[in-house]
Amino acid sequence: MKLYGYWRSSAAYRVRIALNLKQLVAEQVSVHLVNNGGEQHSEMFAALNPQQLVPAFVDSNDDGEFCLTQSMAIIEYLEEQYPQSPLLPKTPKDRAIVRAMAQSIACEIHPLDNLRVLQFLVKEMGVDEEAKMKWYHHWIHIGFKALESQMKTYSGKYCFGDTPTLVDLCLIPQVYNAKRFNVDLTDYPNILRVWTYCNQQPAFADAAPEQQADAT
């Protein structure tokens, strides 16, 4: 198995945590998102993933190797194919709640605040640094406010109960990212509590950006 990622990519970080929790080992291949105009746009990588985004994940079956894309789809694949340490609860209702909490980050925060969007705002929309930060902070606060409210109902040691789920895989990278951009998170005590707890667990700690071979 091979994971094409980048140390600071939140989406690759999610998959690294999933692999660690399931005790799966994948060769890590670094795709530098900034150098050379972004190595994800290289011909070689675009052939692997036409979306030109990390992560991309290579696994194999009886028919040979194949490449999967989109972190949430990769994690659902890992969940179906390698069911140890499940990342989704058992009942359809609880699974839907966990997927929705995860998507409140993966579909409502991360797509707006990721590198390529911030680059487009600055380079193509002529937005200045202050407005860029306003944009970044806005979507974090909107999303975290709703998630914090759901965590009041559902969280235990983790975002949903006392075992790690898909929500934690999305939350921890998003908090890492928010802290880089100096977002004040004091209004989100449940988010901060779970973030602290997760980072004490080896599966999360070993997946952290600074622990990756391509970290600079």
Place this chain on the structure above:
Amino acid sequence: MKLYGYWRSSAAYRVRIALNLKQLVAEQVSVHLVNNGGEQHSEMFAALNPQQLVPAFVDSNDDGEFCLTQSMAIIEYLEEQYPQSPLLPKTPKDRAIVRAMAQSIACEIHPLDNLRVLQFLVKEMGVDEEAKMKWYHHWIHIGFKALESQMKTYSGKYCFGDTPTLVDLCLIPQVYNAKRFNVDLTDYPNILRVWTYCNQQPAFADAAPEQQADAT
């Protein structure tokens, strides 16, 4: 079952198609996204969905009624709970490909081009109409270019093979939306072919915005 939606919401449109394909009937409750500053921000609706977004979906089990949010989570729930007319293929590999193609819309296009983001660009970022359109078109083209390339490999009558999947549920509302914003789609023959075919099927046609009771 109850679906809180809005005729022009792409995410609610996805769920309407899923319900139709599975021949499930849900009471439709309209939440007007523009009137009164957006009825999704009302106290009543925020209690139902702290994210203050449509769709929200109410179903019940032995313990009573419960409310689910996030269109992709709702559709996965419908798929698990009501397996007739499956929206995902059988093998984990194919399921991952379908989920990734769907997420290339749900996580890479729609979050950037939906109403609240366009409103924020204009009202809070001071972006003018021309720049707003540039933004809108950019993310459609980036996303559709990649999807078109995947559809060359995987599409049949539908985006993935000859039966409708999660990808079609995401694509048809996104094309509807892109056409509203006058995006030129001639570079995407596979997308246009599937779009035309889907709209000839009652499950898709009946879910179209203009067919909804709250359409104006």
